[in-house]
Structures are given as C-alpha cells and as structure tokens.
Amino acid sequence: MSHHVLIIGAVALGPKAASRFKRLDPDSTVTMIDKDTRISYGGCGIPYYVSGDVSDSSELTATSYHMTRDTAFFRDVKGVEVKTGVEALAIDRAAKTVHVKDLATGREEDLSYDKLVIATGAWPRRLPVPGNELPGVHLVANLDNAESIRAAVTAGGVERAVVIGAGFIGLEMAEALADMWDVETTVIEAAPRILPRNVSPALSDMALAHxxxxxxxxxxxxxxxxxxxDGKVERIVTNKRVIETDLVVMAVGVxxxxDLAARAGLAVSPRGGILVDEGLRTSDPDIFAGGDCVEITNLITGKPFFLPMGSMANRQGRVIGTNLAxxxxxxxxxxxxxxVKLFEKAVSGAGLTLEDALREGLDATSALVVQLDRAHFYPGKELMTLELVVERGSRRVLGIQGLxxxxxxxxxxIGAVAAMMPFSPTVDDVSNLEYPYSPPFASAMDVINTVGNAADNILAGRNLGIPPESFAPLWEEGTCYFLDCREASDAAPLLERFPGKWHNIPQGHLARHLDEVPRDQPVVLVCNTGARSYESFITLAHDGRSNVQNILGGMAALRALGIDPK
Amino acid sequence: MSHHVLIIGAVALGPKAASRFKRLDPDSTVTMIDKDTRISYGGCGIPYYVSGDVSDSSELTATSYHMTRDTAFFRDVKGVEVKTGVEALAIDRAAKTVHVKDLATGREEDLSYDKLVIATGAWPRRLPVPGNELPGVHLVANLDNAESIRAAVTAGGVERAVVIGAGFIGLEMAEALADMWDVETTVIEAAPRILPRNVSPALSDMALAHxxxxxxxxxxxxxxxxxxxDGKVERIVTNKRVIETDLVVMAVGVxxxxDLAARAGLAVSPRGGILVDEGLRTSDPDIFAGGDCVEITNLITGKPFFLPMGSMANRQGRVIGTNLAxxxxxxxxxxxxxxVKLFEKAVSGAGLTLEDALREGLDATSALVVQLDRAHFYPGKELMTLELVVERGSRRVLGIQGLxxxxxxxxxxIGAVAAMMPFSPTVDDVSNLEYPYSPPFASAMDVINTVGNAADNILAGRNLGIPPESFAPLWEEGTCYFLDCREASDAAPLLERFPGKWHNIPQGHLARHLDEVPRDQPVVLVCNTGARSYESFITLAHDGRSNVQNILGGMAALRALGIDPK
Structure with missing residues (x-):
C-alpha cells in the first residue's frame, strides 16, 4: 500500500529516512521540509571547514561522488520532494496535517501525511548572559554560522578568539582557530576539566596538557x-578575569x-528529548522521530539518554525508512x-566513565594502562593510554576511554570494545579480544588485552593501582616513600634531583633488597608505564606489605599529565 | 601449595606462562628449557628485521623498556630459571620427569615436574623437493634464519630472490626483499591466488595487483x-619455468x-596439533600445552583448528599461568x-571467507563494498574494501575481510567485528556497530555499517550483487548490456572507447529513461563504488526486470583488481 510520508527536517536523519523508504517503496511519495535553505549537510565537518581542511562549504553538502545534495538531487536521484525555507508551525494529529509557513513569502498552508517523521534536530544552547547576541558571538549550528566564522577569520580582523565550552565542538573549534589561523585562542570551561563528561580526570589532564x-x-x-x-564583541567577563577578544564561539551543548512535538501532545522527556520506542515511533504510532531531537536507550545503564551525533541520525534514519515501508x-x-581529534592526539571512548558509573550507583573501578600501540620494535609506534571501567562482582565492562x-x-x-558492549562483555572478553595481530598494527599482547588483564588483576586485588593524577598531591604531601622500579640509568636523573626523597630499586633486584624498603611508611611505586611497578607491587605484597600503591601508567602517564616531580 | 613447574619451549607462550605463574605464586619454582640459545623473541618481527625496519635483531628479544629478555633477565626479574641449548627428548608421565640433553655438552639428565607445560611451537615446512637444503635456501623459523637472510642481502651478493609461498610470511618477506633492498623478487604460489586461505578471490586479486x-x-x-x-642455490625449477636466483625463502606453512607429546601418549589430532581442553590441559591433567603446537576451537565452526600466531601464544600463556596457580x-x-601489511596496503580479516563457509556446508553469501574510510570531505581519506560473509536464514556473521x-x-x-564474533552477531549488529564517529576517523554512515546494510539488502533479495572479478568474463563474453550509472562526465571516456558496448544513464535519470534499457538482454550495472548501481538496480527491479546484476564495489573495485575495460 503506497502512502505519503512527510518529513520535518532535512539535515541528517530526514534525508536518510527518505532515501531508504523510497528505495523500499518506490510507489510512495515523500515530502521533506526544512526551514533552512541548505539541506543534507555534514554538520560535523564544520570545524574542518573553519580550519580550512575542507576548502569549500559545498563539500559538506556533496556526496562522496561529488554531487550536491540539493533539492534537485533529492527530486531526480532519490525521488523525494524537498521544500526548503519552510517552517513547520504545528502538527494536527487528528487531521494528519502539518501547518507550515514559507519563510520567504510568508504563505502558510497545511501539508497532509499518512506517516510523519520528526527530524528537527537540536539547537546549540546560547548562554544566558548579557551580550550573548552581540555581533561576533557565534554558535556552531549550521553552515551559515560556519561561513560567518571562517569569513571573519579569513578577513584578517581576528587576532584573538574565545571559545566557551571544552566539549567536542568547542575543542575542535579551538584547534581550527589556533592551529590553522594562528589565532590567539582561549577556551573557557565551567567544569574543572576539559571533556568533563567524556573522560576521567587523568585522560582529561593529558589532553589538556597537549x-x-x-x-x-x-x-x-x-x-x-x-x-x-561596542556594537560587536570586544571582551568576555568571567568570574575571574576579563579577556579581550575579537570573536567568540559558544559551544556549550545542544x-x-x-517544541513542535510537545505542542502536538507527543511524549517528551523532562530533559526535552522526544520519547520513542525501539521502532523509533513516538507516542503516536503514525509519527516517527529520530536523530538529535530524541532520547534513546543507553545500553549500559538501560536508561534513556541524549546522544546528538550524525552517526546516530544516519543509523536511526535507516531504521525509520525501513519501518515506514x-x-x-x-x-x-x-x-x-x-x-575527537585534538591537534596531534585523539581521544576516544565508549560507555560510561568511572565517574558516570559511580554516579549510577554501580560498584565500579577502572584500570589505566599505557602501552605502545603496536609491536615495540616496529617503527612509528606511539604510546596509547587506555582506561577500562568495570563493575566489581559481575566483572562487566561498563566503559572504555583512551588517548x-x-x-x-x-x-x-575503542571501536572493538564498543562493538562488544551491547552483548554485556566481561573483563575476560577484553583480555581475550582478538584484535588482528601483526607487528605493524598491534602487539602480540595488545594494549587492549593488557587493559583487560590489568582490570582482572585489580578486581582480584593483585594490584592496588592509583590513577596518575594522585601522584602530585602525594608528592607534595611528602610522607610516602617513592620507589622508582626502573633500571638505575633511567632513575638516575630523579635520584640526583631529589636525594633522600626519590629512591630506586630496579624491579629485578627488589626481592633481594626488601629490607631497604621501609615497613612503617606508605610506599608509592613508579616505573615507565606501570608494568614493572605492578611486578614490584606483587613482590612487596608477597613480603606482607599492605601499604603499597602503584601509579597506573607510570612516568609515561605523569609526563602526559604534565606532572614532573620537582 | 607451592610446586615445581617445568616448561618446554621459551619463545612466546613459555615465558608468558612462566611470568604469570610466578606473579601469582611467587613461592613456587619454574624451570624453562629451550633447545635454542636465544629465547623470548618476537618471531613475527623477522620480516621487519630482514627489511631493516628493525635495525638490530636484539630489538626482537628486548622488552619495550629496552631490557634483553635473556636467561639473566628471567632469573633476576621474573624469578624463572632458564636452561638454553637443552632439548627435551622424552616425557615420562608416570615418573613426572622429562629426559633432556644439553646440546653443547651432550650431557643427558631427567628434570622432574609437578606440572609440565609444552610450548614447543611449530616448525616451518620444508618443501620435499630435490635441493631443498642447498645453501641459500632459507626457512623463516628463528633469529638465526633471519640473521642469515639479512647477512646474505647486506653482503651484496643477492640480486634476485625467490619466495616460495604467498601466505603472510612469504609476502612479508617478499616485501622486505623487494622494497628495502631492491632485490628482484619472485613469489611462487601453488594455489591460484595469493593469501589463498585468507581472502576471497576479489580481495586476493586486489592485493596481487598492488x-x-x-x-x-x-x-x-x-x-x-x-x-x-652448484654448492649453493642458483635456480628454481617449477612446472612452468626455470628461475635464476641467488636466494630462496621457503614459506609454505608450519x-x-x-612429536614429543605424541610419543608421551598425549592426544594429538590427525593434523598434528596437541589436543587441549578450555583450560589448556592436555589429555594428562598435569600437562598443559598452548601456542603453535596445539589445536584450538574455531568459534565460528565449533571445530578444532590451527592458528599459529604470537598473539594466541601470549593470551594462552596467561591462561596457563593462571591455571598452574x-x-x-x-x-x-x-x-x-x-x-598483514603489503607495501602500502593492508589486508585484514576474521572468521571465515565465503569459500571456507561454503566448504563447511553453510548456506553463506557475502557483501562487498568500497567506501571511504572516513568522512568524504576529510583530507587523507582512503578507499576501503570490506567483504562481509553471512549465513542466510540465521543472518549470522561468519567472517569479514578487507583491504x-x-x-x-x-x-x-576488522577488530570491531572480530570482537563481536564470539557473541554470534547478526548482520543487524554490524549495521548498528557503534564505531566511534568523528570526521577525521570515520563516516557518519561508516563503511562498517554500510557493509552490514549491504548484506541486509542482499539477504532480503534487494540487491543481486556479483563480485567484481565477475566483470572480466562477462565483458569478454559480450552478451550483456553494460550500463554505467555515473554522471555523464564520469562515463564519457568509456563511452567514447566502446561505442555501442558501454552505455550510460546516470542513476538519477534512469526512472525517466527506462525504455532505453533493453528488456531482452541481461543488464550489468556499474558505478564508482556500487552505491548508485544499487539504486539503479532497485529502479529496474521496480520496473519488473529480473535479469539485472550489480557489480559490487563498482569501478573502484575493478580498478583495484587491475581490470580495465579494454
């Protein structure tokens, strides 16, 4: 049975749902409306357009085979009618119509539907402070914003910029401005760290140092x-200082x-996301919704959450297209x-951070390891830091983050662990994860397996690891016995700088020099990456010591954090 | 209860099992023997040592923190006694002793054990042909072989080399010789393609072309x-030709x-692998075995198989170490x-190839896609080819391979799908696999999701895709109507070269030009990557055509195969 589908929103989910539906049901008709005049663009590419990595904004609206995804493209290639510059004002569920307004002509009309798709997306929050709409204050919402920012920068009048918000988009924009345009860039974040909801303090601090x-x-x-x-942005006033600036990017979440859904009486969560079932139907079975305007189920907590990402919109769009048919x-x-790419480093993760997990009331802990990303003898290797968040008792994997x-x-x-997560994997599944091995790409005991093994050891009580950011306060406090487990030559510079405070017994010698380690003082173990200090921990535990702590990630983590004993 | 563990073999599994066991049970004692004098080396690194990527063979026996993993290291750092140059001749399971011989002194003795670990590995096959032991004929078994090959090459007397066998090691060695030393290198393979057991004909041919x-x-x-x-290798005689050569590398499997296990009465498979249970115990509960000398369970087929890889040895070594304690x-x-890295391309896979799956009697098919590996607008993107092997009916994922x-x-x-595979994922799990998305690293509809979607369409009968290597015979046969679904400018060069044989209707125009496509002739659709030809397929199917085939991977796959209509 052919029918007519109306789609509100033509950026990511809408076009995907429309195209999929038309492939499955070519006799049906689809009308897609959007209040913007430019549609079907890769919004995630905005920072790379601002940086100049993407030379022209048209590339963000092109297919991979260089066709522009405009109204004509959807009509000719996809068989979908698109009306741009048309805003949906109200949904009449009983009449099955949407009241719309042409923003150019002001003309209003009712568009009917058999099935409706709400793909209205999300909009960036505008911080409620005086001056938040001054010229020069930019959101990162659509291609117009992107072009305004790039035009301002390329025009040459921007020497200083302030980015408000240190989430993904804020940091990507900061990189674009600082790295490519040499703009003196300042990021202001209300939380005590960057990427506050995405990584642990240790990983956040490593990214910050970089x-x-x-x-x-x-x-x-x-x-x-x-x-x-005066007529345009000139400065930002925070609770601590005044910052002169020529441009402001506001990236404080979306x-x-x-609203449209809520006004039509559809179920919406207290946080504003449209509620949908597994088939992505709203509380009205003739209305689907997906993408940045809905809440979906978090497969770790089982609770609804908000995950505004282009990848989600695409996959949900396909599901809606199938179900429309x-x-x-x-x-x-x-x-x-x-x-997220941050200059020369990447940060990635999946599932819960340790902080999230504890907030959820889970009995969680985490293991942090630093290890080379491929065979240690292979050229071009890099140190990788991984943190695996696990639940005690069940041994379930709750999350993983890395840099x-x-x-x-x-x-x-991260993708490998993310792929397993819907199947409720345990620590043992990570220990045995079969990442394809060859020296140019992985280690025989790969870093992903090592972090599983480290979590196993922590859960078994065989390793009292403490996160690397614990080092600084312990060092300043000065009551612990700091024992460097590396070879003498590695430890020498610190021994020289801190006589009496820094100590060295190479791990291989420790069993024969146990008496040199005081029994009445807490011991903090450090090596290069946490591997040898773990072995020293075992030797001391076997000797009956219970007041020993092992710095996870070792000197590699300390250095990445910008911590240097001094 | 402390006890004494004896380990036969000190390359990969042995050292891992020994170290893990000693960490868990420091009061026990471990003796590890090896007939070689060099132990605990990364054998997988041999091709990179031969190439010179790894400058000194000592790097292959070093830890990541630059300590040499020799007898002294195991004694001092791991608490493990190692006897090198000692060969195990026989196991007396009743007396719990191993009869050994010191290869330097000829002295024989019995070493007792409470628990025994057999980690004797595998040995390269030597092809049973005349002259197979001539000087200049090398196996790739250990560091001595590696040093001999590199010494021969660096001495300058090697202008031509022949590698026998086009599996992983053979191809890695061919790359090492050809790429780094400019040796004129020939590979001889008995099978009709390279990597014959690892990839489909399409992927194999793409790798071959490269x-x-x-x-x-x-x-x-x-x-x-x-x-x-005459006294050293000078030529190779095959069933088709004679090849002059200065050096031969024999890499025809391991x-x-x-033998030692079989002679002791332990259960060994007909193919020669020691049989072990899930705890890696042999048929004697006091004897463990792991690594290249055992057979393990293939988690896809449920049958035993042989997987000689350093990564397996390391993970199995940890399991044995735990169980010993x-x-x-x-x-x-x-x-x-x-x-496997092959010059500037990589090939990777997991699970079964389509050929394997059909041989197993499974009702399998595969989907092949070519798509960019990250956002199409992001600099530095590369085309990735993926082939997903799936079972009809159950929709289970059986394997994945790519280039x-x-x-x-x-x-x-590949790692993400490999990670899921023990959980028996379906096509839908690949369609929804949550590969971390950001334009520098992935696409919003990532290539991994696309190959899942393509398999879904094939299973639903919505895409009669045929593998790209089917193109050449169809083209030569000349009875099909070849329809290029790309834009006119893309199709123009082939239209000009093949008037009357090559046809072009851009996908977006097809619905309005259906009459131009003959109904009485089989139609073969081609586009750039297989995406638009799939859409054209749907348009033609909707028009009632059943004699249409779509070239999976499109021109990108044809070009990678070295196929060029001519």
Whole structure:
C-alpha cells in the first residue's frame, strides 16, 4: 500500500529516512521540509571547514561522488520532494496535517501525511548572559554560522578568539582557530576539566596538557558572566578575569528541538528529548522521530539518554525508512561511543566513565594502562593510554576511554570494545579480544588485552593501582616513600634531583633488597608505564606489605599529565 | 601449595606462562628449557628485521623498556630459571620427569615436574623437493634464519630472490626483499591466488595487483619441482619455468611440533596439533600445552583448528599461568583474526571467507563494498574494501575481510567485528556497530555499517550483487548490456572507447529513461563504488526486470583488481 510520508527536517536523519523508504517503496511519495535553505549537510565537518581542511562549504553538502545534495538531487536521484525555507508551525494529529509557513513569502498552508517523521534536530544552547547576541558571538549550528566564522577569520580582523565550552565542538573549534589561523585562542570551561563528561580526570589532564602545549589558553572552573563590546564583541567577563577578544564561539551543548512535538501532545522527556520506542515511533504510532531531537536507550545503564551525533541520525534514519515501508527494524539504543581529534592526539571512548558509573550507583573501578600501540620494535609506534571501567562482582565492562597520537589505532581499540558492549562483555572478553595481530598494527599482547588483564588483576586485588593524577598531591604531601622500579640509568636523573626523597630499586633486584624498603611508611611505586611497578607491587605484597600503591601508567602517564616531580 | 613447574619451549607462550605463574605464586619454582640459545623473541618481527625496519635483531628479544629478555633477565626479574641449548627428548608421565640433553655438552639428565607445560611451537615446512637444503635456501623459523637472510642481502651478493609461498610470511618477506633492498623478487604460489586461505578471490586479486605494481613478480598455480645449484642455490625449477636466483625463502606453512607429546601418549589430532581442553590441559591433567603446537576451537565452526600466531601464544600463556596457580581461567577458542601489511596496503580479516563457509556446508553469501574510510570531505581519506560473509536464514556473521591503504583504519573495523564474533552477531549488529564517529576517523554512515546494510539488502533479495572479478568474463563474453550509472562526465571516456558496448544513464535519470534499457538482454550495472548501481538496480527491479546484476564495489573495485575495460 503506497502512502505519503512527510518529513520535518532535512539535515541528517530526514534525508536518510527518505532515501531508504523510497528505495523500499518506490510507489510512495515523500515530502521533506526544512526551514533552512541548505539541506543534507555534514554538520560535523564544520570545524574542518573553519580550519580550512575542507576548502569549500559545498563539500559538506556533496556526496562522496561529488554531487550536491540539493533539492534537485533529492527530486531526480532519490525521488523525494524537498521544500526548503519552510517552517513547520504545528502538527494536527487528528487531521494528519502539518501547518507550515514559507519563510520567504510568508504563505502558510497545511501539508497532509499518512506517516510523519520528526527530524528537527537540536539547537546549540546560547548562554544566558548579557551580550550573548552581540555581533561576533557565534554558535556552531549550521553552515551559515560556519561561513560567518571562517569569513571573519579569513578577513584578517581576528587576532584573538574565545571559545566557551571544552566539549567536542568547542575543542575542535579551538584547534581550527589556533592551529590553522594562528589565532590567539582561549577556551573557557565551567567544569574543572576539559571533556568533563567524556573522560576521567587523568585522560582529561593529558589532553589538556597537549592542548596547552599547542598554544591554546584554557581556563577551567570559570564561568562567563557577560560578553561586552561596542556594537560587536570586544571582551568576555568571567568570574575571574576579563579577556579581550575579537570573536567568540559558544559551544556549550545542544538542546533537542522538541517544541513542535510537545505542542502536538507527543511524549517528551523532562530533559526535552522526544520519547520513542525501539521502532523509533513516538507516542503516536503514525509519527516517527529520530536523530538529535530524541532520547534513546543507553545500553549500559538501560536508561534513556541524549546522544546528538550524525552517526546516530544516519543509523536511526535507516531504521525509520525501513519501518515506514512496513518493515520491523529496531534501534535498540547505543553505548555512546565517540572520538575527537585534538591537534596531534585523539581521544576516544565508549560507555560510561568511572565517574558516570559511580554516579549510577554501580560498584565500579577502572584500570589505566599505557602501552605502545603496536609491536615495540616496529617503527612509528606511539604510546596509547587506555582506561577500562568495570563493575566489581559481575566483572562487566561498563566503559572504555583512551588517548593516543595514532588516532586510527586508538579508535580501532575503542571501536572493538564498543562493538562488544551491547552483548554485556566481561573483563575476560577484553583480555581475550582478538584484535588482528601483526607487528605493524598491534602487539602480540595488545594494549587492549593488557587493559583487560590489568582490570582482572585489580578486581582480584593483585594490584592496588592509583590513577596518575594522585601522584602530585602525594608528592607534595611528602610522607610516602617513592620507589622508582626502573633500571638505575633511567632513575638516575630523579635520584640526583631529589636525594633522600626519590629512591630506586630496579624491579629485578627488589626481592633481594626488601629490607631497604621501609615497613612503617606508605610506599608509592613508579616505573615507565606501570608494568614493572605492578611486578614490584606483587613482590612487596608477597613480603606482607599492605601499604603499597602503584601509579597506573607510570612516568609515561605523569609526563602526559604534565606532572614532573620537582 | 607451592610446586615445581617445568616448561618446554621459551619463545612466546613459555615465558608468558612462566611470568604469570610466578606473579601469582611467587613461592613456587619454574624451570624453562629451550633447545635454542636465544629465547623470548618476537618471531613475527623477522620480516621487519630482514627489511631493516628493525635495525638490530636484539630489538626482537628486548622488552619495550629496552631490557634483553635473556636467561639473566628471567632469573633476576621474573624469578624463572632458564636452561638454553637443552632439548627435551622424552616425557615420562608416570615418573613426572622429562629426559633432556644439553646440546653443547651432550650431557643427558631427567628434570622432574609437578606440572609440565609444552610450548614447543611449530616448525616451518620444508618443501620435499630435490635441493631443498642447498645453501641459500632459507626457512623463516628463528633469529638465526633471519640473521642469515639479512647477512646474505647486506653482503651484496643477492640480486634476485625467490619466495616460495604467498601466505603472510612469504609476502612479508617478499616485501622486505623487494622494497628495502631492491632485490628482484619472485613469489611462487601453488594455489591460484595469493593469501589463498585468507581472502576471497576479489580481495586476493586486489592485493596481487598492488604487489605487482610494486615490482614483485608473482607466479600463481605453479609448483616448485626442484631447487638447483652448484654448492649453493642458483635456480628454481617449477612446472612452468626455470628461475635464476641467488636466494630462496621457503614459506609454505608450519607444522606443530607435537612429536614429543605424541610419543608421551598425549592426544594429538590427525593434523598434528596437541589436543587441549578450555583450560589448556592436555589429555594428562598435569600437562598443559598452548601456542603453535596445539589445536584450538574455531568459534565460528565449533571445530578444532590451527592458528599459529604470537598473539594466541601470549593470551594462552596467561591462561596457563593462571591455571598452574590453581586458577580457573579459560581459553574458549578464536575466530582467527589476522592482519598483514603489503607495501602500502593492508589486508585484514576474521572468521571465515565465503569459500571456507561454503566448504563447511553453510548456506553463506557475502557483501562487498568500497567506501571511504572516513568522512568524504576529510583530507587523507582512503578507499576501503570490506567483504562481509553471512549465513542466510540465521543472518549470522561468519567472517569479514578487507583491504585498505590506511592499515590502522582497516584493522580497527576488522577488530570491531572480530570482537563481536564470539557473541554470534547478526548482520543487524554490524549495521548498528557503534564505531566511534568523528570526521577525521570515520563516516557518519561508516563503511562498517554500510557493509552490514549491504548484506541486509542482499539477504532480503534487494540487491543481486556479483563480485567484481565477475566483470572480466562477462565483458569478454559480450552478451550483456553494460550500463554505467555515473554522471555523464564520469562515463564519457568509456563511452567514447566502446561505442555501442558501454552505455550510460546516470542513476538519477534512469526512472525517466527506462525504455532505453533493453528488456531482452541481461543488464550489468556499474558505478564508482556500487552505491548508485544499487539504486539503479532497485529502479529496474521496480520496473519488473529480473535479469539485472550489480557489480559490487563498482569501478573502484575493478580498478583495484587491475581490470580495465579494454
């Protein structure tokens, strides 16, 4: 039975659902409307357009075979009618019509539907402070914003920029401005660390050290109170300082565009996401919704969450397209995987951070390891830091996060764990994860298996590991006995700088020099990456010591954190 | 209860089992013997030592923190006694002793054990042809072989080399010789294609085209009949030709070293692998075995198979170490993931090829896609080819293989599917696999999801895709109507070269030009990657055509295969 499908929103989910549906049901008709005039663009590419990596904004609206995804493309190639510059004002569910307005002509009309798809996306939050709409204050919402920012920068009048928000988009924009245009860039984040919801303090601090090294100024735990300027932005006032600036990028999260749905009486969560079932139907079975305007199930917690990502919109769009055609496809939810490139490093993760897991009331802990990303003898190897979050008792894997200069290699490991997560894997599944091995790409005992093994040892009580950021306070406090487990030559510089405070017994010698380690003082073990200090931990535990702590990730983690004993 | 563990073999599994056991049970004692004098080396690194990527063979026996893993290291750092140059001659299971011989002194003795570990590995097959032991004929078995080959090459007397066998090691050695030392290198393979057991004909031919482009001569379906020379190798005689050569590398597979186990009455498979249970115990509960000398369970077929890889040895070594200490760790088997670097491309896979699956009697098919490995607008993108092997009916994923110039990116996708495979994933799990998305690392609809979607369409009968290597015979036969679905400008060169034989209707125009496509002739559709020809397929199917075939992977696959309509 052919019918007419109306789709509100033509950026990511809408076009995917429309195309899939038309392939399955060519006799049906589809009308897709969008209030913008440009449609079907890769919004995630905006930072790379601003940086200049993507030379022209038209590339973001092109297919991989260089056709522009415009109204004509959808009409001719996909058989989908698109009306741009048309805003949906209200849904009449009883009449099965949507009242719309042509923004150019002001003309209003009712469009009918048999099935409706709401793909209204999300809109960036605008910080409620004075001056938040001054010229020069930019959101990162659509191609118009992207072009305004790039035009401002290329015009040459931007020497200083402030990015508000240190989430993915904020940091990507900071990189674009600082790295490619040499703009003196400052990031302001209200949380006490960058990527606050995505990684642990240790990984966040490592990423922060790298960004600062690249010349970006970052102010944490600082809130913007006003944006000031005479006709255009000139400065930002925070609770701690005033920052002169020529341009502001506001990237403080997005809010689902669910007003239209809510006004039509569809179920919407308290946080504003449209509620859908596994078939992506709203509370009205003739209305589907997906993408940035809905909440989906978090497959780790079983609770609804908000995951505004282009990858989600695409996959959900296919499910909706199938179900519009009478299919029974399901979207069960997501584990929340992500990746972000920060200058020469990548950060990636999936599932819960340790902080998230504890907040959920789970009895969680985490293992952090630093190991080379491929065979240690292979040229071009990089250190990879991985943190695996696990539940005690059940041994279930709750999340994984990591940082590495080899982005593809990191994303591969995170992707492998993300792929398993819907199946409720345990620590043992990570220990035995069969990452394809060959020296140019992995280690025989790969870093992903090592982090599983490390978690296994922690759960078994065989390794009292403490995160690397614990080092600094312990060092300043000065009551612990700091024992370097590396070879004498590696330890020599620190021994020389800190006589009496830094100690060295190479791990291989420890069993024969146990008496040199005080029994009445807490011991902190450090090696290069945490592997040998773990072995020293075992030797001391076997000797009956219970007051020993092992710095996970060792000197590699300390250095990445920017911590240097001094 | 402390006890004494004896380990036969000190390359990969032995050292891992020993170290793990000693960490768990420091009061016990471990003796590890090896008939070689060099131990604990990364044998998988041999091709990279021969190439010079690894400058000194000592790097292959070093830890990642630059300590040499020799007898002193195991004694001091791991608490393990190692006897090198000592061969195990016989196991007396009743007396719990192993009769050994010191190869330097000739002295024999009995070593007792409470628990024994057999880690005797595998040995390369030596082809049973005349001259197979002539000087200049090398196996790739240990560091001595590696040093002999590199010494021969660096001495300058090697202008031509022949590698027998086009499996992983053979091709890695061919690359080492040809790429780094400019040796005129010929590979001879008895099977009709390279990597015959690892990839489909399409992927094999793509890899072959690349290797040949890099200057390696490859002879397929050709068998070596003799190796000849006066005091040293001078030529190889095959069933088709005589090849002059200065050096021969024989890489025709390995055979498990299970004689010792068999003679002791332990259960050994007809193919020579020692049989072990999930705890890696042999048929004698006091004797463990693992690594290249055992058979393990193939998690896809449920049958035993042989997977001689350093990664397996390391993971099995940990399991044995745990179980020696009274633990209950299990090694359930493997899906058989692998990766291999071939000049500027990587090939990787996991699970069964389509050929394997059909041979197993499974009702299998496969989907092949070619798509960019990251956002199409992001610089540095590469085309990735993936083939997903699936079972009809159950929709179960049986295997995945791929090829890409971005090796880490390819290995990441294969690793993600390999990670899921023990959980018996379906096509839908691949369609929804949550590979971490960000434009620098993945696509919003990532290539891994696309290959899942393609398999879904094939299983639903929505895409009659045929593998790209089917093109050449159809083209030569000349009875099909070849329809190029790309835009006119893309199709123009072929239209001009083949008037009347090559046709073009851009996919977006097809619905309005159906009458131009003959109804009485089989139609073959081609586009750039297989995406638009799939859409054209649907348009034609909707028009009632049943004699249409779609070339999977499109022109990208044809070009990679070296097929060019001419």
């Amino acid at each position: 960004i600062r090294e690249k010349g970006v100024t970052v102010h944490l735990a600082e809130t913007v109170q006003a944006i000031e300027g 809010v689902p565009n669910s 009478g299919g029974r496809d399901v979207f069960k939810g997501a584990v929340g995987s992500y990746a 590495c200069a080899a982005g593809d290699a990191l994303v591969g490991r | 290797i040949r482009e890099k200057g390696v001569t490859v002879h397929l379906a050709e068998t070596v009949q003799a190796i000849e020379g 055979v498990p070293n299970s 009274g633990g209950r760790d299990v090694f359930k088997g493997a899906v058989g993931s692998y990766a 890409c110039a971005a090796g880490d990116a390819l290995v990441g996708r």
